[in-house]
Amino acid sequence: MTARVPGAAGSPQTLDMMVNMGPQHPATHGVFRMELAIDGERVVGLIPHIGYLHRGSEKLCEHEIYSQIITLFDRLDYVSNFNNELGLVLAVEKLMEIQVPERASYVRMILCELNRIASHLLFVGTFALDAGAMTPSLYTFRDREMIQALFEATSGARMMHNFFRVGGIKEDVADDFVVRVDRLLGELERGIDEVDGMLSFGEVLLARTKGVGVISGPDAIDWGMSGPCLRASNVPYDVRIDEPYCLYDRVEFGVPVGTQGDSWDRYYTRVVEMRESVKIVRQCLAQLQPGPIMAQLRRIARPPKGEVYAHAENPRGDFGVYIVSDGGERPYRLKVRPPSYCNLMPLRDLVVGSYIADAVVILGSLDIVLGEVDR
Amino acid sequence: MVTWSEVVLTALGLGALFAALMTVVLSLTWLERKLLARIQRRAGPSVVGPHGLLQPVADAIKLLTKEDVRPADAPRFLFWFAPVMVVLPSYMLWVIIPFGDGLLVRAMELGLIYLIALSVLEVVGLLLAGWGSASKYSLLGGFRAAAQLVSYEIPIIIVIIAVAVFVQSLDLRDVVGGHATTIAGRTMSYAGQGGVPLALVMPLGLVVLFIAGLAELGRTPFDIHHAESEVVGGPFVEYSGAHWAVFYLAEYMNTFFIATLTVLLFFGGWSWPSPASVLGDSAPPLAVNALGAAWLMAKVYAVAGVIFWFRGTYPRLRIDQLMAFGWQVLIPLSFANLILVATVLYYGWPTWTLPLISVPLLAVVARVAFRRYADPRKMKTVRMFTRSTRADGETVLAPQAGES
Numbered sequence: 001m002t003a004r005v006p007g008a009a010g011s012p013q014t015l016d017m018m019v020n021m022g023p024q025h026p027a028t029h030g031v032f033r034m035e036l037a038i039d040g041e042r043v044v045g046l047i048p049h050i051g052y053l054h055r056g057s058e059k060l061c062e063h064e065i066y067s068q069i070i071t072l073f074d075r076l077d078y079v080s081n082f083n084n085e086l087g088l089v090l091a092v093e094k095l096m097e098i099q100v101p102e103r104a105s106y107v108r109m110i111l112c113e114l115n116r117i118a119s120h121l122l123f124v125g126t127f128a129l130d131a132g133a134m135t136p137s138l139y140t141f142r143d144r145e146m147i148q149a150l151f152e153a154t155s156g157a158r159m160m161h162n163f164f165r166v167g168g169i170k171e172d173v174a175d176d177f178v179v180r181v182d183r184l185l186g187e188l189e190r191g192i193d194e195v196d197g198m199l200s201f202g203e204v205l206l207a208r209t210k211g212v213g214v215i216s217g218p219d220a221i222d223w224g225m226s227g228p229c230l231r232a233s234n235v236p237y238d239v240r241i242d243e244p245y246c247l248y249d250r251v252e253f254g255v256p257v258g259t260q261g262d263s264w265d266r267y268y269t270r271v272v273e274m275r276e277s278v279k280i281v282r283q284c285l286a287q288l289q290p291g292p293i294m295a296q297l298r299r300i301a302r303p304p305k306g307e308v309y310a311h312a313e314n315p316r317g318d319f320g321v322y323i324v325s326d327g328g329e330r331p332y333r334l335k336v337r338p339p340s341y342c343n344l345m346p347l348r349d350l351v352v353g354s355y356i357a358d359a360v361v362i363l364g365s366l367d368i369v370l371g372e373v374d375r
Numbered sequence: 376m377v378t379w380s381e382v383v384l385t386a387l388g389l390g391a392l393f394a395a396l397m398t399v400v401l402s403l404t405w406l407e408r409k410l411l412a413r414i415q416r417r418a419g420p421s422v423v424g425p426h427g428l429l430q431p432v433a434d435a436i437k438l439l440t441k442e443d444v445r446p447a448d449a450p451r452f453l454f455w456f457a458p459v460m461v462v463l464p465s466y467m468l469w470v471i472i473p474f475g476d477g478l479l480v481r482a483m484e485l486g487l488i489y490l491i492a493l494s495v496l497e498v499v500g501l502l503l504a505g506w507g508s509a510s511k512y513s514l515l516g517g518f519r520a521a522a523q524l525v526s527y528e529i530p531i532i533i534v535i536i537a538v539a540v541f542v543q544s545l546d547l548r549d550v551v552g553g554h555a556t557t558i559a560g561r562t563m564s565y566a567g568q569g570g571v572p573l574a575l576v577m578p579l580g581l582v583v584l585f586i587a588g589l590a591e592l593g594r595t596p597f598d599i600h601h602a603e604s605e606v607v608g609g610p611f612v613e614y615s616g617a618h619w620a621v622f623y624l625a626e627y628m629n630t631f632f633i634a635t636l637t638v639l640l641f642f643g644g645w646s647w648p649s650p651a652s653v654l655g656d657s658a659p660p661l662a663v664n665a666l667g668a669a670w671l672m673a674k675v676y677a678v679a680g681v682i683f684w685f686r687g688t689y690p691r692l693r694i695d696q697l698m699a700f701g702w703q704v705l706i707p708l709s710f711a712n713l714i715l716v717a718t719v720l721y722y723g724w725p726t727w728t729l730p731l732i733s734v735p736l737l738a739v740v741a742r743v744a745f746r747r748y749a750d751p752r753k754m755k756t757v758r759m760f761t762r763s764t765r766a767d768g769e770t771v772l773a774p775q776a777g778e779s
Binding site: 017019020025026027041128129130131132133134135138139142198199201202203204205206207208210232236237238241242244249252253254255256257258259260264265268269272355356357358360 | 417512607689693744745748757760773
């Protein structure tokens with residue numbers, strides 16, 4: 001990258017400056033590292049470095065029984081833990097052909113959608129920070145904290161829940177669960193409107209994000225992007241609709257799809273998605289009936305020999321789990337399709353040619369979680 | 376011939392000024408943190424002293440006793456000299472700023488020229504800090520500061536010139552105190568004369584000065600040169616301890632300066648509403664002066680509060696947008712203001728024609744700028760899709776009814 005001919009791009013005879021952004025930089029959201037080649041304020045080259053958070057999760061899974069793997073999945077995308085757990089248990093249930101009780105499915109959906117809201121709230125806050133606004137993050141953290149309080153009441157942990165089980169959920173929710181969630185939804189709606197009104201249509205944010213980091217629909221598909229990042233590029237694809245899991249075919253909800261594929265669309269699809277998640281949770285609460293929460297299973301899940309791929313719509317996109325089982329109580333091989341990792345792939349194409357400040361906004365708009373990228 | 380008594384008096388005045396400035400800076404940092412906390416639904420400093428009032432003092436002690444680290448590659452002289460180069464002009468500015476009638480260290484008839492000259496000097500210090508830190512982030516920040524400060528100095532200067540033209544004086548005391556000016560056979564009347572403050576006469580100038588002032592300070596939405604999420608603090612990134620404290624001091628002194636300049640030029644300083652007329656003619660001059668200074672400070676803190684409020688509200692512009700805004704919007708506006716003022720004065724039109732012309736002009740420019748970025752017609756880029764069943768029975772996402 002430094003081998004560019006001096007003065008090639010119409011600039012005077014200057015060499016590019018290499019700037020190292022990360023792994024400890026306020027805008028890299030964890031331990032991502034970018035080597036930027038810059039010409040003045042323009043980025044002319046980018047070398048991304050990942051792997052600082054590599055823990056060998058997939059390999060570790062081969063040595064754990066399935067109920068232990070759930071704890072490892074909590075730590076992949078560490079801001080949407082329920083969704084990760086769901087991906088795993090869906091895969092194992094698919095392989096074992098287990099019918100999950102309805103109540104368990106509804107509770108799973110409620111928790112996953114709330115987790116989606118929590119994750120998107122975190123995104124909105126950090127995205128605003130990347131763009132230079134410090135206030136929205138404190139508002140979104142207030143709302144996220146309310147969600148996590150509910151999670152703590154339900155599963156016992158704020159983040160690392162270990163709550164879903166193969167065949168159901170760990171334990172039934174508390175009696176006041178429905179009332180609490182309902183009250184929470186009202187507060188969330190208010191909070192989302194507040195942040196939306198404060199941030200989304202401000203001239204400065206629009207100037208910073210409109211037309212920045214544009215990726216076309218076909219390109220986004222080629223790179224394997226998914227989730228809000230893909231939908232912002234005008235590709236209507238949502239696992240919850242196209243291949244419904246849990247009981248998503250019983251609820252009505254909209255899926256926001258952008259048309260420009262720029263950072264603002266990636267931001268705003270998420271804002272709209274939060275409101276749709278609220279609608280989903282409302283419907284789930286209305287349909288939630290008393291009943292069993294676990295399928296009848298032996299204590300230690302032992303899937304038959306074979307392989308399976310199951311995927312679910314995580315806040316960040318299409319979260320896939322591929323399991324090869326040799327009939328034992330531990331997977332022979334387990335592979336995760338991490339949406340963050342795939343969404344991160346086009347970073348160089350998006351960033352090169354823009355400004356340093358844009359690089360920060362674009363990276364923020366992709367909303368990666370390094371725990372999942374590096375695994 | 377300078378006499379010894381003058382030297383001693385000036386030195387005493389400078390010392391008193393420094394003490395006053397330190398107090399103001401400490402109170403401003405407290406005010407900023409409290410205001411931001413208020414905006415962000417936090418408590419802010421609340422442990423040290425009542426309502427955290429002593430927090431700035433605790434911070435100062437902490438910074439002054441902290442180890443001062445110099446990067447191994449940084450040139451010693453440049454690195455240690457840069458903070459001085461930043462804080463010295465900021466301090467020297469205050470020598471001629473009047474806090475009341477006669478409440479100033481040194482009167483200067485060409486005061487406004489002195490202000491302009493000194494306020495540009497600060498950029499040298501920032502560049503030195505950026506270069507002398509031997510850090511790429513600092514360097515980027517230093518160059519950003521240079522580009523930004525030099526660009527935004529121009530609209531400020533032109534607004535100051537417009538005010539000087541209107542008042543027919545380069546002395547800040549005249550701008551505030553308002554001696555009767557006779558132009559084209561007509562007596563101008565403003566703040567000090569029982570008239571209205573210049574803000575109502577020259578709203579265009581006020582807007583340009585305030586916005587350019589924000590950029591000059593490097594405050595949100597123009598905090599490009601220390602942008603936390605990009606260059607991690609810009610020129611100051613390598614500084615710690617007392618030297619960082621000096622930068623910090625300079626920054627708040629500048630904030631205070633821009634707020635004071637805005638109040639002095641446009642809100643009638645200490646003389647509006649006139650303290651003498653409030654207290655009555657028989658009031659002792661000391662009381663009149665004290666009330667005037669209190670009024671000035673109240674207005675300055677209000678303007679500073681608005682600056683802090685901006686910080687809690689806006690994201691940050693990008694460097695090219697910042698430069699475009701400066702050169703394409705603010706500088707033409709400031710020139711328009713100057714020409715307007717000159718025209719009105721030359722033809723002897725009544726003063727109210729100035730706001731009559733400039734307010735619609737400002738509205739049009741704001742409208743165009745708004746349309747440029749936040750056109751509601753361009754906003755609807757996110758459409759809603761819902762589940763629907765295709766002819767072949769496949770479930771797909773399709774645009775919701777009513778969405779194109």
